[in-house]
Amino acid sequence: MTLDPDAKLPETEEGTVVYNTDPLIIRSHYEIDYIHSYAQDSEFFRALGKKKLMGSKCKKCGYVYATPRSHCMMCGSETEWYELPLKGRVHTFTTCYFSGEEFLNETPFNLVLVEFDGVNSLFMSRLIGADTKDIYIGMPVRAKFRRNLKMNVTDVYFVPDVEK
């Protein structure tokens, strides 16, 4: 006989956080690790470790993208890797004083879209070493790379391209 009417769940000490009783509002925690593949864009991220910026060039129509995309948005054909210049200009910019939770402790930070000679589209990145009032559209900037790679797009960032 295994029936036990005295069966009892073990009590634990963890408890939960209650914010409010009516309506009843509690805290519910959630966390997850993803196994994320850069897949066909992997070369872009590997190249950052070699201090290179890799865009894409359409094999058929010749359109040059400042971002990796293995197929062309203009004609649907396959592209090949295209090494971007490391110097460009600010196409537009902003300074973020707030952000998503993950980046809140990095505020304020500057975002820029960078334009390059001979390239048809732009590249989004951080600009450091300049305050909002110093940044202007057309400002020369150059790419710098982290030494200790994070293996994400923040391994490249831009600084003002001026003499020290």
Add this chain to the structure above:
Amino acid sequence: MKEKSRNVYMVAGGVTKFAKASPEMDFRLRVKKAFDYAMNDAGLTLADIDGSVASYFSDHFQRQLMSGIMVQDYLGLVPKPSKRIEGGGATGGLAFQAGYEEIASGRMDTVVVYGFETMSHVNTWKGNEFIALASDTNFDYPIGGFYTGYYAMMAVRHMYEFGTTVEQLAKVSVKNHGNALHNPYAQSPMKLTVEDVRNSPMVSYPLTRLDVCAMSDGAAVAILASEDRAFEITDHPVLIKGIGTGTDSMRLADRPFGEVPLLPNEKPSDYKDLKYPGVHSFRAGRMAAKEAYEMAGITDPINDLDLIELHDAYTSSEIQTYEDLGLCKYGEGGQFIDEGKPELHGKIPVNPSGGLLAAGHPVGATGIMQAVFMFWQLQHTVKKHFHDDYLQVPNAKRGLIHSHAGTGTYVTVTVMEAAK
């Protein structure tokens, strides 16, 4: 429109009061409140409904997949057909158009489109992060994870290309928060000045706290019907005269520098030196307008339309959208607000409800909220539903609603017209 389909009418709508947080109701009950309001207004019972479309954006906010079916069963609509539509900030507009298609195709005679979002489950910073997951997570999210930053970069470029000023942006905020003073459903009615807007905390240069919409809890419901059914249900149905949808690349960086797709009131010489869309304009908004105008027979938007509810998540996007919709030429959006044209008593009232800035932006509900407010305007029943007729546009006969997803990736335009 490749081939003529059945006429589709809106016959009823309902909205909950949008709020920063309203934990006394969950999403099912919130939708139920808006649903019952619409059903009672039209005198409908569950037996009259053939099916539904569910509109909600993020599964992250509630950490509940399949929220749509939970609403479907709560409303008593199972086992009827339903589906979920999702397209970022344009979710509501896309879902409304999906409802249109159910009727136009002849599949259904009466369809309910319900939208909701419950953003108060997380704090604002986490909410910003969730919303930013609707940008490219390999290339854009890790740099800053902040949508306001992306829109701010677009605003800076618009200012550079066309001379738009921060004061012009602020005037949009003053207008929309002011209109909302007379909208009992609105989350953030406020009497503001341009100085108030500029002096509020900078969020992302040049956009301040009052240039940006807030997070909301809310629900909205629209009921659509075929022509025969519509006139049985109400003496004042509103015809869906035209729909349009445009798209653009996820990454802002990938937007091309080409030519402007022209509306009937424009000519190539208007834009000789303009590289389009770049990052100053929303090509998807222009394409959506072009398709909807063709279907609705609109050739002169500012004169053919009487009022507009558009997606003003940012003051800058309202100005950019005046241009996409052809209310003025590209580059004239700032001047358009300076001249008072989109004011409540201006040439063409834009966001008389207060828009997203002031009415609120519970994402999946937003595009449907616009449809409901437009429906009441075209029915001339604002007084009945708001208990105040201040916002009723006196000559409202034909209006446009506009729903928009992150940096203009999906944009919908729908033209609605009073049947009589």
